[in-house]
Amino acid sequence: MAERISDAEHAVMEVLWDHAPLDAQSIYDRLSGSQSWTLATVKTLLSRLVSKDALATEAQGRKFLYRPAIExxxxxxxxxxxxxxxxxxxxxxxxxxxxxxxxxxxxxxxxxxxxxxxxxxx
Amino acid sequence: MAERISDAEHAVMEVLWDHAPLDAQSIYDRLSGSQSWTLATVKTLLSRLVSKDALATEAQGRKFLYRPAIExxxxxxxxxxxxxxxxxxxxxxxxxxxxxxxxxxxxxxxxxxxxxxxxxxx
DNA sequence: GGCGTACGATTACATTTGTAGTCAAAGGAT
DNA sequence: ATCCTTTGACTACAAATGTAATCGTACGCC
CATH class of the missing domain: 1.10.4040 (Penicillinase repressor fold)
Structure with a gap:
C-alpha cells in the first residue's frame, strides 16, 4: 500500500475521484482540458496506478472501468x-x-x- | 531559477539554512544523525544543489563553504x-x-x- | 468471415533522483 | 622530496517519472 503517486499520476487520480468509474478514453477526454497528453500516456499512467494499487479495474466488455482504490x-x-x-x-x-x-x-x-x-x- | 529541489537535497538545504556556511564534511557530520548517507552521497547532493543555483559556494583554501542561495x-x-x-x-x-x-x-x-x-x- | 479498429500490454527512451565509487590534484606530515 | 589524505570533479548505475510508440488481439462492421 501507499506506493507513492507521482504528480502526473495524481492528475489522473483527481479525475477519477470526481467521476469514477471511467474507461481510459473518457479519462483522456476529461484530462484534455488541463494536460496535453496523448491517449497512450494516459494509459501508461493508468497501468502504473493499477500496479501501485491506487486504482482498481472492472472489466466492461473488452475495456476496463477504472475507479480509485484509495480514498x-x-x-x-x-x-x-x-x-x-x-x-x-x-x-x-x-x-x-x-x-x-x-x-x-x-x-x-x-x-x-x-x-x-x-x-x-x- | 527554481530548479526543483528533491527530498534528499532538501535535507541538505535544511542543514545549511540552519548553520551556513559549512564545508562538505561538516554538513555530512550534521546529517549523520538523521540520514545514513556516505560523504560521497552528500557531496553529490551538494553539487546538484549548486548546479540548480540553490547553493552558492565560497572557496576556503582547497575546500568550499556552502551557503543557501535561496531563502x-x-x-x-x-x-x-x-x-x-x-x-x-x-x-x-x-x-x-x-x-x-x-x-x-x-x-x-x-x-x-x-x-x-x-x-x-x- | 475477413478487416479495420479500438483496447490493454509491452517496450522505449530521456531525465531526475537516490546512492555511491573512482580519480586527479592539492596540502600536510615526515 | 615523498607519501598519505582530503577534496571537489567525474563516472556509475538502478529506480522512478514523464512521455509515448508499437504490438497482439478481440470485436464489430460489411
Missing part, C-alpha cells in the same frame, strides 16, 4: 502531513503564518478557518 | 503553495479542516493559529 481523504491527509512534517516540524500554525505573510489568505478563508477552530474547541 | 521562506512558500493548490484548490481552510479531522491539531497549535488570525483581522 482521496487518505491521500490528501498523507500528503499534507508529509509536507507539514518536512517543512514545519509537524505543526500547522507555521504554515498558516506563512500563508498569512504571503497574502494568500482571503477573508473568506480566514472566516472559514475560524469557524473550524470554534467548532473544535466546543 | 528558506521563499522555498517553503513555494512548496506549500504548490501543495495547497494541487490538493485544496488554493484554499487553506480545507487543509486545516483535514488536519482537524485527523486529530493532528494540538490545543497549542489551535491557539497559535487563532492568535495569528486575530492579528490579521486587526
Amino acid at each position: 482521496r481523504t487518505a491521500y490528501v491527509a498523507h500528503e499534507s502531513g508529509r509536507l507539514v512534517d518536512r517543512l514545519f516540524g509537524g505543526k500547522l500554525s507555521p504554515l498558516v503564518a506563512q500563508f498569512a505573510e504571503s497574502e494568500k489568505l482571503s477573508p473568506e478563508d480566514i472566516a472559514e478557518i475560524e469557524a473550524l477552530l470554534q467548532e473544535l474547541k466546543k | 528558506r521562506t521563499a522555498y517553503v512558500a513555494h512548496e506549500s503553495g504548490r501543495l495547497v493548490d494541487r490538493l485544496f484548490g488554493g484554499k487553506l481552510s480545507p487543509l486545516v479542516a483535514q488536519f482537524a479531522e485527523s486529530e493532528k491539531l494540538s490545543p497549542e497549535d489551535i491557539a497559535e493559529i487563532e492568535a495569528l488570525l486575530q492579528e490579521l483581522k486587526k
Whole structure:
C-alpha cells in the first residue's frame, strides 16, 4: 500500500475521484482540458496506478472501468502531513503564518478557518 | 531559477539554512544523525544543489563553504503553495479542516493559529 | 468471415533522483 | 622530496517519472 503517486499520476487520480468509474478514453477526454497528453500516456499512467494499487479495474466488455482504490481523504491527509512534517516540524500554525505573510489568505478563508477552530474547541 | 529541489537535497538545504556556511564534511557530520548517507552521497547532493543555483559556494583554501542561495521562506512558500493548490484548490481552510479531522491539531497549535488570525483581522 | 479498429500490454527512451565509487590534484606530515 | 589524505570533479548505475510508440488481439462492421 501507499506506493507513492507521482504528480502526473495524481492528475489522473483527481479525475477519477470526481467521476469514477471511467474507461481510459473518457479519462483522456476529461484530462484534455488541463494536460496535453496523448491517449497512450494516459494509459501508461493508468497501468502504473493499477500496479501501485491506487486504482482498481472492472472489466466492461473488452475495456476496463477504472475507479480509485484509495480514498482521496487518505491521500490528501498523507500528503499534507508529509509536507507539514518536512517543512514545519509537524505543526500547522507555521504554515498558516506563512500563508498569512504571503497574502494568500482571503477573508473568506480566514472566516472559514475560524469557524473550524470554534467548532473544535466546543 | 527554481530548479526543483528533491527530498534528499532538501535535507541538505535544511542543514545549511540552519548553520551556513559549512564545508562538505561538516554538513555530512550534521546529517549523520538523521540520514545514513556516505560523504560521497552528500557531496553529490551538494553539487546538484549548486548546479540548480540553490547553493552558492565560497572557496576556503582547497575546500568550499556552502551557503543557501535561496531563502528558506521563499522555498517553503513555494512548496506549500504548490501543495495547497494541487490538493485544496488554493484554499487553506480545507487543509486545516483535514488536519482537524485527523486529530493532528494540538490545543497549542489551535491557539497559535487563532492568535495569528486575530492579528490579521486587526 | 475477413478487416479495420479500438483496447490493454509491452517496450522505449530521456531525465531526475537516490546512492555511491573512482580519480586527479592539492596540502600536510615526515 | 615523498607519501598519505582530503577534496571537489567525474563516472556509475538502478529506480522512478514523464512521455509515448508499437504490438497482439478481440470485436464489430460489411
